[in-house]
Amino acid sequence: MIGPSGGRDPNPPRTASRLLKAIFQHMDENRIEQAWVADRMGMHRNRMTEYRKGAVTPGVIMVEEMADLVGLDLYVEPRGKTDA
DSSP states (O other): OOOTTTTOOSSOOOOSOHHHHHHHHHHHHTTOOHHHHHHHHTSOHHHHHHHHHTSSOOOHHHHHHHHHHTTOOOOOOOTTOOOO
């Protein structure tokens, strides 16, 4: 998973999606290379860069798959929900 650069992209994610930003930040913090994720998802490595830059927006299924590969769980909860 970790490459010569340590897996960290020197550029912060610029996508408009808060969810994608969180996934890429998690990848950076855990030294998970974009190329590693792209290879396992069967996509060209440049596509991950396009996602990170906000040039292309992936579908929901793709985001779920990315999150799963990097060890994140996604869930939905009602707004304003607080733990009592």
